[in-house]
Amino acid sequence: METRAAARTSPVRWGAAALGVLAALLGLRVATGSLPVDALPNAVRDLITLSVSVLVESLPFVFLGVLLSVLVQVWVPSSVFDRLLPRIPVLRRAVMSLLGVLLPVCECGNVPLARGLLIRGLTVPETMTFLLAAPILNPVTITTTYQAFGWDHGILVGRIAGGFVIANLVGWLFSRHPRPTELLTPSFEASCRAHRDHPVAGHRMRRSALGFAEESTAMLPALVVGSFIAGAIQVGVPREVLVALGSNPVWSVLALMVLAFVIAICSNVDAFFILSFGSTFMPGAIVAFLVFGAMIDVKMLALMRTTFTTATLARMTAVVALAALVLGFGVNVLA
Amino acid sequence: MRERFLSHGRGLLLVLVGVAAILWLAVAGKLALYIHPRYIEFTVVMAVIAGVVAIVAAALLPRADEHEGDHEHAPRSRRRATLLTAASVALIVATTAVLLVMPPSTLTSGTAAQRDINASAGGGAGDAPVLVAGDGSGFTVKDWAGLLRQGADEQYLADARPDVTGFVMADPDDPDDVFYVARFVITCCAVDAQPVGVPVYSPGWRDAHPVDSWVQVTGRFVANPSTSSMQAVALEPADVTSIDEPADPYVY
Known part of the structure; x- marks a missing residue:
């Protein structure tokens, strides 16, 4: 009798506890908000500011991605995907790479969504194709790239076509893998299997709560670590070296790809960022920056590591980097 | 209890830490220290939604006794669970310290020195400022820097009456005479x-x-008297006043 009463009151209690934690955290912040800033050395201050900046910029997108992931896992029937997607694998992946049109989320929000798609039963290569293509093939990114460059030097066309081809190339390569589930981390693979073999029973709201808590638990620690690494690299690597190399015909493509990798900037706005340097960069280098950076960077690797094994990510990064290099040199030759 | 912390609790706690940080920054008007103002609305809306969902999720999560069997995870060894718990607690404490204890701050000249000043024109080629028979009142540091970068010389800028605010940073090529x-x-x-x-x-x-x-x-623009500075034109100051850091330290 007593335990039943406790079970009935505990939802309210846990909700109130969470509210209490939030209030306590806000209280802590109000109390410390006006501490002196100058006590720390400049490098430490900038490390903190840069890491917090990456984190604060990405958090809303990750929240959105987690919510969409829960939506896909709990509220969208799996038959929807069977009905809408073609049966031939190549066409399925091609359609998946256009899914970003419906879900214009920044790339860091795509990772939780991709996990939701995997749990829903889509294959690993299909999900990878989505993950790599969606940051580029979505209306927000295409619009900002057009606003920044118009039709100049084939940059917009290079980005859209290059992004589509590279994402589908990676998807095709990994589809040749004999056991694609081995590309996933063991714990996430087990989680997918558990969802498939024992579909979570119970009220949808409750399953949504569980999904939100599990996805946050997978994503946020990785995001925090990724933001810190991105901030530390910013303090440690002098950017002027990369920018200076960016105007060199030979090194430009490689230099801007490294810049894209360390700066970990959202694909929705990276076109404006690179444009602000004026016309010093080769067009091929800009295309490589816009394609490679949208797919792979330090923060994305930290986030994707929650889902894919290190070996998988190393191979994926190598293929995308090589393809982006070829694309960059190709645009430089043609433009 | 520990299993619940590892599978759900630490994520919800980190959500609450992030939400508290964003909401306080927004209320204090300091979110723009970290992100462009056009993202403030989206960021605050998502933070409010995430905060509400986290609290509701905490209330709705299946209890420990009804959780058994309905949702299996990869089994964790006792030792691994202890390590993971310690690492998660450390991460949450560190995130709280950085987001909620450290006072918010702007970037310093240390970062500026590393990023090659005036490498970018700041904005697209289309919105470069034009100085037409005016004194450029209302021009910011960014506008003047854009003009100088395009090669405006002291004759072109003869009528200009710059009035700019910013932080002080040494010119690496002539650190004693030019800032x-x-x-x-x-x-x-x-x-x-x-x-x-x-x-x-x-x-x-x-x-x-x-x-x-x-x-x-x-002051006004003159041919730079410094022999070692790379800048052809410099501002000859009539007056340099110390001020407090403005509420909006960045330009867009």
């Missing part, structure tokens, strides 16, 4: 900040204005 009145230009968030600056010729400037302090400078 920059500098600002960071933000495209998306503080990570992509690019420094822009107007060179000021003022031998011995360090005595009155330390690096990183904020100043307001008026």
Whole structure:
């Protein structure tokens, strides 16, 4: 009798506890908000500011991605995907790479969504194709790239076509893998299997709560670590070296790809960022920056590591980097 | 209890830490220290939604006794669970310390020095400022830096009456005689900040204005008297006043 009463009151209690934690955290912040800033050395201050900046910029997108992931896992029937997607694998992946049109989320929000798609039963290569293509093939990114460059030097066309081809190339390569589930981390693979073999029973709201808590638990620690690494690299690597190399015909493509990798900037706005340097960069280098950076960077690797094994990510990064290099040199030759 | 912390609790706690940080920054008007103002609305809306969902999720999560069997996870060894718990607690404490204890701050000249001042024009080629028979009143550091970068010389700028604010940063090529009145230009968030600056010729400037302090400078543009500075044109100051850091330290 007593335990039943406790079970009935505990939802309210846990909700109130969470509210209490939030209030306590806000209280802590109000109390410390006006501490002196100058006590720390400049490098430490900038490390903190840069890491917090990456984190604060990405958090809303990750929240959105987690919510969409829960939506896909709990509220969208799996038959929807069977009905809408073609049966031939190549066409399925091609359609998946256009899914970003419906879900214009920044790339860091795509990772939780991709996990939701995997749990829903889509294959690993299909999900990878989505993950790599969606940051580029979505209306927000295409619009900002057009606003920044118009039709100049084939940059917009290079980005859209290059992004589509590279994402589908990676998807095709990994589809040749004999056991694609081995590309996933063991714990996430087990989680997918558990969802498939024992579909979570119970009220949808409750399953949504569980999904939100599990996805946050997978994503946020990785995001925090990724933001810190991105901030530390910013303090440690002098950017002027990369920018200076960016105007060199030979090194430009490689230099801007490294810049894209360390700066970990959202694909929705990276076109404006690179444009602000004026016309010093080769067009091929800009295309490589816009394609490679949208797919792979330090923060994305930290986030994707929650889902894919290190070996998988190393191979994926190598293929995308090589393809982006070829694309960059190709645009430089043609433009 | 520990299993619940590892599978759900730590994520919800980190959500609450992030939400508290964003909401306080928004209320204190300091969110723009980290992200471009156009993202503030979206960021605050998502933070409110995530906060509400986290609290509701905490209330709705299946209890420990009803959780058994309905949802299996990869089994964790006792030792691994202990390590993971310790690492998660450390991560949550560190995140709380950085987001909720450290006071918010702007980037310093240390980062500016590393990012090649005036490498970027700050904004697209289309919105470069044009100075037509005016004195350029209302022009910011970014506008003047854009003009200088395009090669505007002292004759073109003869009628200009610049009145700029920014932080002090030494010119690496002539650190004793020339300093920059500098600002960071933000495209998306503080990570992509690019420094822009107007060179000021003022031998011995360090005595009155330390690096990183904020100043307001008026004067006129002259051919740079410095022999070692790379800047052809510099501001000859009529007046350099120390000011407090403005509420909106970045330019866009």
